[in-house]
Amino acid sequence: MHAMHPLRITVNGQEHRADIDPRRSLLDFARDSLNLTGPKKGCDHGQCGACTMIVNGRRINSCLSLAVSHEGDEVTTIEGLAEGSDLSALQRAFVEHDAFQCGFCTPGQICSATALLDELKEGLPSVVSSPDKLAEMDEEIRERMSGNLCRCGAYNNIVAAISSVAGDKS
Structure with missing residues (x-):
């Protein structure tokens, strides 16, 4: 032992x-x-x-x-991430955009997306970012979320959910 x-x-x-x-x-x-x-x-x-x-x-x-x-x-x-029964903006967006199917990956997806939004606010670059302008938002989100897999294939809705919140905060 x-x-x-x-x-x-x-x-x-x-x-x-x-x-x-x-x-x-x-x-x-x-x-x-x-x-x-x-x-x-x-x-x-x-x-x-x-x-x-x-x-x-x-x-x-x-x-x-x-x-x-x-x-x-x-x-x-x-x-x-939630404040009591009040969901975070990303949690609400995942529901509104139907960004999950079986839900197994959703907690990791939302935690990763929460950190992604902070990275964007801090101006941290990604592989697709360029110094002159931020890559198209969907491409940027897909790159930054590439470490989170969804076996159900809800990627388009996940990107839409994150994009909707990123648009509110940028």
């Missing part, structure tokens, strides 16, 4: 302290210890994005990240 390590982490605005196995992923810690079932274990290899969380303002694949490496970090999961 491995020695347990102390962890202090803030998840969705609430501080948590635990002694955890150093081999445990952030995803498993959130799901099994904190009962946050929004982030999904899809591929468990960092290829699908279903486990996407926002850590210190940046999106990560939580299945690839050890929980102990997040000592003192601020983590947001899909459960932390």
Whole structure:
């Protein structure tokens, strides 16, 4: 048995302290210890994005990240995006644009899109951005969301949902 390590982490605005196995992923810690079932274990290899969380303002694949490496970090999961029963703008847009079918990837998609909007506000470039002008919004969104897969193929509606919110904020 491995020695347990102390962890202090803030998840969705609430501080948590635990002694955890150093081999445990952030995803498993959130799901099994904190009962946050929004982030999904899809591929468990960092290829699908279903486990996407926002850590210190940046999106990560939580299945690839050890929980102990997040000592003192601020983590947001899909459960932390709404204000009580008031959905975030992106959550509302996903509903309005029918941007999900089975819904398995949706928590990761929305967390990733939340971080995407922050990247756009900060002026962070992507592969399709040019220094002179931002690429067409749909192309920019598709590039920045390329780490999040949807097996149902709801991509057009996902892009439309994100674009509708990005248009409100740009």
